Amino acid sequence: MDTCINKIRELSLKLLEENEVKKVIGFAEGTIPMATSPVTITRKQDVEKLVFNSTCGLNLANYIRNQKDKIAVIAKGCDTRNIVTHIVENQVQREKLYIIGVPCNGMIDKSKIESLFEDEIIEFSEDGGKLNVKSSLKEEKLNKSDYLRKNCRLCMHKNPVIYDVLAGDLVEEQNFDNPYPDVDEIEAMNSETKWQHFEDLTKNCIRCYACRNACPICYCPTCFVDESGPQWVGKGQDKTDVNTFHFLRAFHCAGRCTDCGACVEACPMDINVRDFTRKLNKDSFEMFGWEAGLDIARRPPLDVYSPNDPDDFIK
């Protein structure tokens, strides 16, 4: 993944020079270490700003809607699955996108790394599978594989599913007998423990909606939480409202979520909101054999009717 940045810059430069695309959407260094942020490059002299490393955890499919001209986007496995979802949901047209696919070895869990340090991290670099992280007090050399995000650990689509060009060699995909061990763990609890688990999970939520804003499939012009007539859900910190928000947002993502982890990446309170969406991903997989964003020719399960749809919940 380290060498692919040269290829990404080279391809982006060529696309802008030849006027094939008007913009390239990618990642640039942030203002602090480990905080790469999405960037739009329109001038070829800015191509050097593009970076790609293990901290690019946000989902760039979130920035490709409502574009007038053809654009290029740098997309890892999960980003391409969200691009597919966008195409299926008529949010973008395939011919107006140039997809630079990046086979991905997973993104790192920044909070987990930060928790190793007592003070602020002042330097971050990576070399292959090794991470070098420095604060003013100490320096740590870490194995990237020990600090992967939870969703990346369980990722089965590291390679882009749709692309015009690849910026690196395809990587080996993982396969699991049970791709949803985290959901099983919660399912094994009784009702009271489950309820307690989710109450504890969301107790620090400040309703900043960063999870929703980072989510590529949360693109409703007016989100149900912002609606005021009728007001579907209270706007305060009441735990019932907080849980209603998380529950409903998750349900709106049913059969569409690609488990890209952008919601958790964006959360300032380190809430693993994936605990909600993962259950729906598991259900979609078990009931409809469906994983979101793999095929532009198939409609999502909640979008189509089939006489074989499971209906044993109806009396």
Add this chain to the structure above:
Amino acid sequence: MGNLLEHMGIEKDRVHFSWISSAEATKFVDVVKEISKKVRALGPNKKLVKDYN
């Protein structure tokens, strides 16, 4: 949706789904009787309920 509610800790018997035609009065009575019985057995719901006091 029922599955996710259950996953969050809402008891399975608390939420019911049914499809009853306006011509199926007896089915309506049967279903409502069954729901009442199951929900009564669970007692009052304290989850996802706002406390205004």
